[in-house]
Amino acid sequence: MAEQGKTKLSRRDFLRLVGLGGVGVAATSIAASPLAKPLAANPSFRAKKFTDPAGRPDRPWWVKTVDQPTTEIDWDMMQRYNERMGTVRGPGFAEYVGEARADELGDIGNAFLQNALENNAPGYTLKDQALKASQGARMDLSFMGPQKAKTPEEWGVPKWTGTPDEAARIVRAAFRHNGAATVGFVELDENTRKLIYGVDPDGKELIFTDDDEASETDEARYIPNKAKWMIVYTVQMSEETLKRAPTVLASQTTSLAYKRGRIIQNSSQEFLRGLGYMGLGESSTNALAISPAFGVMAGLGEMSRLNRLITPEFGPMVRVFKMLTDLPLATDKPIDAGIMEFCKSCKKCAEACGGEALSFEDPTWEVRGGWNNPGHKAFFEDATKCRTWQKTDTGTNCGICFAVCPFAKKDKAWIHEWVKASTSAAPVLDGFFRSMDDAFGYGVMKDNEEWWSLDLPEYGCDSGGML
Amino acid sequence: MTEKFTIEVKKRAWYEWVLWALWLFSVVAILQNAVASAGELEPRAAAISWITFFVLLIAGGAVWFMRRSK
Numbered sequence: 001m002a003e004q005g006k007t008k009l010s011r012r013d014f015l016r017l018v019g020l021g022g023v024g025v026a027a028t029s030i031a032a033s034p035l036a037k038p039l040a041a042n043p044s045f046r047a048k049k050f051t052d053p054a055g056r057p058d059r060p061w062w063v064k065t066v067d068q069p070t071t072e073i074d075w076d077m078m079q080r081y082n083e084r085m086g087t088v089r090g091p092g093f094a095e096y097v098g099e100a101r102a103d104e105l106g107d108i109g110n111a112f113l114q115n116a117l118e119n120n121a122p123g124y125t126l127k128d129q130a131l132k133a134s135q136g137a138r139m140d141l142s143f144m145g146p147q148k149a150k151t152p153e154e155w156g157v158p159k160w161t162g163t164p165d166e167a168a169r170i171v172r173a174a175f176r177h178n179g180a181a182t183v184g185f186v187e188l189d190e191n192t193r194k195l196i197y198g199v200d201p202d203g204k205e206l207i208f209t210d211d212d213e214a215s216e217t218d219e220a221r222y223i224p225n226k227a228k229w230m231i232v233y234t235v236q237m238s239e240e241t242l243k244r245a246p247t248v249l250a251s252q253t254t255s256l257a258y259k260r261g262r263i264i265q266n267s268s269q270e271f272l273r274g275l276g277y278m279g280l281g282e283s284s285t286n287a288l289a290i291s292p293a294f295g296v297m298a299g300l301g302e303m304s305r306l307n308r309l310i311t312p313e314f315g316p317m318v319r320v321f322k323m324l325t326d327l328p329l330a331t332d333k334p335i336d337a338g339i340m341e342f343c344k345s346c347k348k349c350a351e352a353c354g355g356e357a358l359s360f361e362d363p364t365w366e367v368r369g370g371w372n373n374p375g376h377k378a379f380f381e382d383a384t385k386c387r388t389w390q391k392t393d394t395g396t397n398c399g400i401c402f403a404v405c406p407f408a409k410k411d412k413a414w415i416h417e418w419v420k421a422s423t424s425a426a427p428v429l430d431g432f433f434r435s436m437d438d439a440f441g442y443g444v445m446k447d448n449e450e451w452w453s454l455d456l457p458e459y460g461c462d463s464g465g466m467l
Numbered sequence: 468m469t470e471k472f473t474i475e476v477k478k479r480a481w482y483e484w485v486l487w488a489l490w491l492f493s494v495v496a497i498l499q500n501a502v503a504s505a506g507e508l509e510p511r512a513a514a515i516s517w518i519t520f521f522v523l524l525i526a527g528g529a530v531w532f533m534r535r536s537k
Contacts, residue, residue, distance in 0.1 A: 240508060409507070410506075410507045412503040412504075412506045412507050413499065413500045413503035413504055413507065413512075414496060414499055414500065414503070415496070415500050439515070440509070440511060440512040440515055441509065441510070441511025441512055441515075442509065442512065444511070446508070454508070
């Protein structure tokens with residue numbers, strides 16, 4: 001009997017095996033199912049009603065709202081910034097490196113592109129350049145908006161009214177519908193008003209007035225004091241595409257996000273006008289106000305070693321946009337998801353930065369140049385090194401720092417959310433998670449030619465499973 | 468004269484079941500990671516996860532096989 005017991009499978013053992021096998025088969029089926037992919041990847045497949053009266057998204061427990069942002073701010077030190085001093089738009093870059101050097105770098109960048117095209121360098125081929133060019137087909141931006149929508153006055157009805165919660169909910173729904181990934185609101189006070197530029201990239205002053213309506217002249221844009229609610233919204237970039245950085249193919253996803261931002265801005269300005277309110281937008285890309293700062297204050301994300309916004313949902317794979325309105329909105333609080341803390345030990349972006357432009361130090365109050373706005377404690381970057389390296393070694397916008405960031409994940413694997421939760425709850429593990437990120441091969445530059453064989457969703461965006 | 472036999476039945480300790488539950492959870496989580504990493508187009512993460520999955524599965528099977536007669 002004993003001999004038989006050792007060689008034959010008992011009924012109990014058989015049932016155990018069936019149970020284990022069943023669990024395995026079920027798990028494989030769920031994970032591999034074609035249904036699981038859209039369910040995990042696309043928030044629209046999880047249509048549900050807002051549970052919050054102001055339409056705030058249901059975020060995981062580890063995204064905590066806080067009274068003070070994780071970036072320390074000294075509001076007394078903060079001044080309204082002149083965006084002409086930035087290195088991307090306006091004369092700032094030429095002033096920092098000299099006119100001749102700026103011209104020389106422009107020529108070097110153009111020669112790099114031409115050479116890479118003629119040599120069929122991956123990510124720089126004619127089809128890559130053509131795709132990049134397609135993102136240049138932009139619609140105009142303006143401070144006041146298209147002003148075409150029929151107003152309540154023209155309809156002969158009173159303007160829309162509701163509580164700040166109701167207003168926040170419908171504005172959030174409209175912005176999301178028009179293409180925004182996440183939306184948050186900040187009420188301007190004597191402090192947050194300092195995050196509005198003093199001078200726009202085109203040189204026009206931004207002036208607050210007691211006027212009832214906004215206006216614009218050749219010298220200035222006038223913002224009525226009653227327009228004191230800032231709508232802050234993000235637009236996703238394609239993580240899969242930007243992971244090909246630094247190439248023309250990768251950088252065009254940035255241009256695409258800006259193009260989509262323009263569409264959202266124009267549409268939303270018309271939406272607000274249709275309700276009977278003003279929507280004062282960016283007169284050009286990144287105009288009006290400091291995007292990452294408002295992103296932080298609106299609780300959309302935290303500052304990072306990139307000196308850009310990192311969101312819990314999409315990591316750094318977003319662009320941030322702003323719009324002022326006089327429609328009273330329920331505001332949002334900053335968040336603490338452990339992102340800023342993680343950046344202190346990670347440094348992956350700084351190590352990968354070809355231009356050695358990113359900081360390896362802890363956050364500091366000391367700015368690196370006129371392109372940084374003093375008054376907050378941050379990982380300040382050397383923007384002139386960044387722009388110079390982009391010209392000499394990429395011929396285009398770089399984006400390596402976005403691509404290698406451990407928060408830049410598609411969130412299909414459960415482990416990513418568990419790591420994010422652990423990062424928030426137990427920062428002592430941050431160094432270990434950074435090592436594991438390397439070991440698993442995340443952040444390695446992907447094949448540019450392979451991209452043209454991928455069947456990606458619209459806009460190449462396949463992230464955001466946790467929303 | 469009748470012979471007496473004593474049959475001793477040992478019940479598995481509670482912590483052994485906890486360890487098996489942890490093993491099962493790990494196997495399922497790593498399997499999900501392997502499949503999802505392929506969906507994320509992260510080949511190295513997928514390969515490491517598949518290897519870990521099979522090693523863990525075989526190790527669990529071996530332990531179960533060795534202990535099943537006890």
